[in-house]
Amino acid sequence: MLVKTEGIVIRTTEYGETNKVVTIYTREFGKVGVMARGANKPNSRLAAVTQLFTYGNFLYHQSSGLGNLSQGEIISAFREIKENIFLTAYASYIVELLDKGTDEKDRNPFLFELLFQTLHLLNEEKDAEILTNIFEIKMLNVLGLYPELNKCAVSGETNGPFHFSLKENGLICSRCFEKDPYRLNISQKTVKLLRLFYSIDLNRIGQISVSPETKKELRFVLDQYYQEYAGLSLKSKKFLNQLDSLKEML
Numbered sequence: 001m002l003v004k005t006e007g008i009v010i011r012t013t014e015y016g017e018t019n020k021v022v023t024i025y026t027r028e029f030g031k032v033g034v035m036a037r038g039a040n041k042p043n044s045r046l047a048a049v050t051q052l053f054t055y056g057n058f059l060y061h062q063s064s065g066l067g068n069l070s071q072g073e074i075i076s077a078f079r080e081i082k083e084n085i086f087l088t089a090y091a092s093y094i095v096e097l098l099d100k101g102t103d104e105k106d107r108n109p110f111l112f113e114l115l116f117q118t119l120h121l122l123n124e125e126k127d128a129e130i131l132t133n134i135f136e137i138k139m140l141n142v143l144g145l146y147p148e149l150n151k152c153a154v155s156g157e158t159n160g161p162f163h164f165s166l167k168e169n170g171l172i173c174s175r176c177f178e179k180d181p182y183r184l185n186i187s188q189k190t191v192k193l194l195r196l197f198y199s200i201d202l203n204r205i206g207q208i209s210v211s212p213e214t215k216k217e218l219r220f221v222l223d224q225y226y227q228e229y230a231g232l233s234l235k236s237k238k239f240l241n242q243l244d245s246l247k248e249m250l
Contacts, residue, residue: 001062005029006075008115009054010095014040022050022069024058025098025115030106034060034067046072053078053091053119078123089243090128093236094118094135100232101143114138117202130208133218134197136226145229149195154179162191164221166228184224190217 007026015021020039025031039046049056049072056074060067081087098115102108118135122128140147148170151158155176162171164184171191172183193214210218226232 002059002070003029003062003067004057004059005032007032007056007058008095008112008119009050009052010099010115012050012052018044020046020050021066023099025095025102025112026058027109027112028107030108031099031102031104032060032067033104034058034069036069039069048077049074051077051082053081053095055116055119076120076123078119080123080125081119084125086243087122087125087128089236089240090132091119091122093234093240094122094132096234096236097136097139097232100234101139101230108142111142114202121202121205126205127208127210129215129219130210133193133222134200134202134205136222137194137197140225143230145225147225149198152176160191161188164191164194164225166224169229184221186217186221187214189214190221193218194221 005024005026005028007024009022010025010031011023013021015035018038018040020036021033022036022039023031023033036046036050038044039050041047046069048054049058050069054074055076055078056072058069058072060069078091081091094115098111102111114135118131121131148168151171152162152173153165153168153170154172157173157175159173161174163177164170164186165172165180166184167180167182172180177183193210
């Protein structure tokens with residue numbers, strides 16, 4: 001069966017000297033794997049369209065296992081991402097998180113749109129740290145995680161101040177602080193951004209100005225939450241952390 005679909009390359013694996021196994025996240029079918037025969041040859045018509053992060057239209061023969069990619073047409077190569085090591089690091093983490101957090105052929109048009117918009121804004125050199133935070137927060141529901149961000153996870157109180165509790169899976173109000181002595185003492189700015197990022201539509205995102213201190217808190221909360229609940233070990237995350245440490249030294 002011949003299938004045409006719109007998608008974004010989220011993973012490539014060398015297969016022999018000239019072939020690639022390409023994982024594409026598609027709008028219509030979710031995550032699919034295809035064999036791109038000869039894609040590593042310099043003159044291959046599949047060489048460009050099978051590069052990581054490439055957004056395009058793909059035509060492949062579907063089978064019970066891997067499909068066979070016959071042709072592709074690039075819609076956007078997201079060139080700025082590929083030419084900037086920091087943007088490449090953030091984009092690599094985003095696509096690996098999506099890859100590890102989704103099953104084959106599990107259709108999710110919302111997630112496809114989130115991936116596309118995130119890469120598009122990264123390519124326009126918007127704030128990579130904030131875009132990554134937003135993607136991480138929006139991936140939580142995909143992973144089956146539902147932190148309470150609208151009210152106190154213990155009492156249901158809607159008025160703050162709030163801290164974040166890993167134990168209670170969400171925000172806790174000052175009346176409930178004693179319930180978790182190991183709660184994360186975060187600023188109310190960070191609380192507001194966690195709530196905003198959970199619900200914001202990337203199509204409508206403007207300029208979000210966040211102080212380095214608040215960014216550090218956001219990073220800390222999300223790292224702690226993912227370590228506690230997601231159970232994912234991502235090579236791209238380790239590399240991203242190394243680059244962030246290097247950036248702080250520059």
